[in-house]
Amino acid sequence: MSPHVEHLSPAGHTLLDRRRFLSSSATALGSIALTNLLGLDGLLAAQSNGPIIDPARPYAPRQPHFPAKAKNVIVIFCAGAVSQLETWDYKPELIKWDDKPLPGGPAVTFQGPAGNLARPQYTFRQRGQTGKWVSDMIPHLAELTDDIAFVHSLTSKSNTHGPAENFLSTGFNLDGFPSLGAWTTYALGSENQDLPSYVAIPDPRGVPQNGANNWGPGFLPAAFQGTTMSSKAPVRHLAAPGVPPANDQAARSLLQRMNARHLAAHPGDGKLAARIASYELAARMQLSVPEISDISTEPAHILKLYGADDTQNADKAAFAKNCILARRLIEKGVRFVQLFNGAYASGGKLNWDGHNALKEQYDVHASILDQPAAALIRDLKARGLLEDTLVVWCTEFGRMPFFQKGAKGRDHNPDGFTCWMTGAGVKPGVSTGECDELGQKAVKDIHPLYDFNATILHLLGLDHERLTFEHNGVQRRLTNVEGHVIKQMLA
Numbered sequence: 001m002s003p004h005v006e007h008l009s010p011a012g013h014t015l016l017d018r019r020r021f022l023s024s025s026a027t028a029l030g031s032i033a034l035t036n037l038l039g040l041d042g043l044l045a046a047q048s049n050g051p052i053i054d055p056a057r058p059y060a061p062r063q064p065h066f067p068a069k070a071k072n073v074i075v076i077f078c079a080g081a082v083s084q085l086e087t088w089d090y091k092p093e094l095i096k097w098d099d100k101p102l103p104g105g106p107a108v109t110f111q112g113p114a115g116n117l118a119r120p121q122y123t124f125r126q127r128g129q130t131g132k133w134v135s136d137m138i139p140h141l142a143e144l145t146d147d148i149a150f151v152h153s154l155t156s157k158s159n160t161h162g163p164a165e166n167f168l169s170t171g172f173n174l175d176g177f178p179s180l181g182a183w184t185t186y187a188l189g190s191e192n193q194d195l196p197s198y199v200a201i202p203d204p205r206g207v208p209q210n211g212a213n214n215w216g217p218g219f220l221p222a223a224f225q226g227t228t229m230s231s232k233a234p235v236r237h238l239a240a241p242g243v244p245p246a247n248d249q250a251a252r253s254l255l256q257r258m259n260a261r262h263l264a265a266h267p268g269d270g271k272l273a274a275r276i277a278s279y280e281l282a283a284r285m286q287l288s289v290p291e292i293s294d295i296s297t298e299p300a301h302i303l304k305l306y307g308a309d310d311t312q313n314a315d316k317a318a319f320a321k322n323c324i325l326a327r328r329l330i331e332k333g334v335r336f337v338q339l340f341n342g343a344y345a346s347g348g349k350l351n352w353d354g355h356n357a358l359k360e361q362y363d364v365h366a367s368i369l370d371q372p373a374a375a376l377i378r379d380l381k382a383r384g385l386l387e388d389t390l391v392v393w394c395t396e397f398g399r400m401p402f403f404q405k406g407a408k409g410r411d412h413n414p415d416g417f418t419c420w421m422t423g424a425g426v427k428p429g430v431s432t433g434e435c436d437e438l439g440q441k442a443v444k445d446i447h448p449l450y451d452f453n454a455t456i457l458h459l460l461g462l463d464h465e466r467l468t469f470e471h472n473g474v475q476r477r478l479t480n481v482e483g484h485v486i487k488q489m490l491a
Helices: 018-040 092-096 161-170 180-188 211-215 245-265 270-292 300-306 314-331 358-382 449-459
Strands: 072-078 112-117 124-127 132-135 148-155 198-201 336-341 389-394 398-404 410-413 417-423 430-432 442-444 469-471 474-476
Touching (some): 072 180, 180 449, 211 336, 336 358, 358 417
Parallel strands (some): 148 430
Antiparallel strands (some): 148 417
């Protein structure tokens, strides 16, 4: 048979001779090998990005996209928009221009007419081996700057607290999108099956402006919503009122057998399996939550380290106990802990929204935040937990370099502000990005909050472009269609 002669089937298709068949087979095998290699490297455009989740075990640990630097995350979220100019971003030009008008500046900002430029309300000093300039407002955290990676050029898409909290927590200004913690536990599950995989710890003074949107699941399965818990109010409706423990245990055992029988009669019913799984987790939490939330078992030197024994400042002591709870949750393998400092809109009295009396109010808020948050990082490090735990400090936007007219406070500023990270996978003692010399706008290495969230996911071994979920025909992700990892922050 001549290799140059084509033979046709009755339907008109070309038939392969032996030589052409062997040649085509070799090419096909090479293509299969190439496809496999591309898939292992995550370079296939049409691959499935969502994890495979067993409805009966939604919190089971799952593999990341690539080897992770961090296994767990603690996010310290300071609600109300902390001024970068009073904390982490030293602008000596503000001292020179104090009480002078901003050349070419806006006449009116978010809350009203703009006043004159105002110097930092606290003294800045150089800290540690890096000589980083940090404010005296937060002396305990300032001592840790050699371990921290700062980004000074973040931007937000909103200058309003609620939408800006949404944007920081979910990547979108609007309600209804999954939070960072929900995306994380959806992708990775948890190492502890007796506790929630994602815990949100509100400030003792109240919940943040946008409440549960900050820890909600959005359109992800409801199993990945954060569970609210604190040292003062562990978990609502957990105990069985008026039922002796032995009777309660007997009832739960019977219910478990009945559920197993019902599930066996309806194989493949994912919703039923998920509901049974949530009930079983709640039953296990009746034993695990009271134990982990009992801060009284901590030794006296730990309570003192955090300031949980402070009898003069009840809010500080309560926040300190929340910080201890965060550490205990991480010790038990909880994947994601969101720790709030600051509550809802209150004219700056209960959070960091310093429009009118910034110095007076920040004295109060800093005394609550500083020692407990610094102790949390020190304690994690001393126990070897910081090697696997990423600690993130964040706020929804920053503050303007000038006071508002007729006031002693700063207006909202989404155009340039500071957040930071420390712990697993983070390069210590670095600062990236800059705002202008007066601290109003990011001008160098500008990073939208998408980049910050993309970096957190990267440290967890997750590619923010591959972690998606189809909702209403759109492949959604935390970073929308934007976001780049901030490589300068990586060890």
